Amino acid sequence: MAVWDKKVLCGFIFLLTGAVSQRVNYSDPVCGVKGSTVTLLCTFTPGTTVTDGGEVSYEITRVLWCQNQGICQTTNPTVYDNKQQNNPDNPRYRYLGDTKGNCSLQISALEEEDDATLYFRMEGDTLSSFYAGRAGVRVTVVDVTQMKILSSRDGEFKRGEAVTLTCTTKCTFHQLQVTWFRDGHALTDTGPSLHLGPLTAEDSGNYTCNLKNNVSTLSHPFSLNVEAGEEEPSTPTVAVIVGVVVGVLLALCSLILVLCIIRRKRAADKNQSAVRGEAGPKPDDDVSSNVQRGGDTEAEDDVSYAPIQFKARSQARPVEEADDAIIYSSVVGRG
Structure with missing residues (x-):
């Protein structure tokens, strides 16, 4: 009887131990x-139980x-x-x-x-x-909870630095989109965190956030002021780059146009000079001299004078008149 009671007691203890171990x-x-x-x-x-192989x-x-x-x-x-x-x-x-x-x-x-x-x-x-x-x-x-913005760092913000703003609340809003605003204007970011950097003066403003399509969750504004420092090298924008390219193309077109005008002008001057050259004086092939000799060749000392006449040319060039121009021809008699 005592042996049986001992087995029952041990089994109860193991059962109680197994029940207590469950949690x-x-x-x-x-x-x-x-x-x-x-x-x-x-x-x-x-829980655990006791078998022949142990617990x-x-x-x-x-x-x-x-x-x-x-x-x-x-x-x-x-x-x-x-x-x-x-x-x-x-x-x-x-x-x-x-x-x-x-x-x-x-x-x-x-x-x-x-x-x-x-x-x-x-x-x-x-x-x-x-x-x-x-x-x-x-x-x-x-259903309604007010969001809060936390910053990854405190203190003043300077140009070139970075900061992360986190939209949070005591309650979980996993898989819900967040809308971010700067000075009341919606931003494109929809995650719970907003990363800004490198900071510029344009990042200054009052930031707020809320759960998408739930205006009642709008947070209190978080003021972000970026200190004015040394002027940053301006980053060329698309508009500036396009303007520079257009300006260069216009300059090249203008240069090409000027060169074409100069070339045509020179060609015109050359043609005009050629026309003037053809209209210039020619050898005096139109001047005829008529030498008349009086009598026979026997008169050695006889000299006859032949008058020279100038004929007017058909060109527009003015005719030069030779007043009292006389060409004398000397005829030497044969001796």
Whole structure:
């Protein structure tokens, strides 16, 4: 009888030890903006049992998540149950864990109905192998929350430096786009962080951010002033580059046009000079001299004078008149 009582006592102690070793560790309470995605971090430790081979852990075959149920009864509605293929009733809940020790759960597209406390439960092949974490994890869903801008650095900002502005809030807004503004004008960036640098005077202004299409989440303005320093070498803009190229092309066209005009003018002057050369004086082939000799050759000392006449030419060149121009021809008599 004493031997049997001892075996029962030892079995009870092992059973109690196995039950005590089972535990579930939840993450801190989670706050999420409506429409965003949150992750509930969770780990668990299965219980142990004693076999002929020694102490071994229970094999977990079923994992469940439920709302507002401390022990997460399987007879009550659940948000996730791995025994339900693809979990058709709750497609927004995705189990990120396994049956070994990770029990994390992801909730996407948060809705007001997700504002609750969620609990995890594990089950094995025996009744003593099930366990539910009673603490649970609190999920808070908010529709309106004011954003806040944090800077990667404090102090004054100078030209050429860089800074990162982060749009944040106490609640998670994962997978929700952020709209950034500078002096009320929307910027193209949509991420939770805005990187600026190298800073210029144009980056100065009041920055605000909010969740896209949710004006009620607009943050307080963050003032960014970039100190005036030494003038930075101006970076050529597209307009400047285009202007320079057009100016060079116009200058080349003008030069080519001037050269063409000069060449044509020279060719015209050359043709005109050629025309004038043809109209100039020719050898005096039109001058005829008529030498008349009086009598026979016998009169040695007789000299006769022949008058010379100039004929007018048909060209436009003025005729030079030779007043009283007489060409004398001397005829030497034969002796």
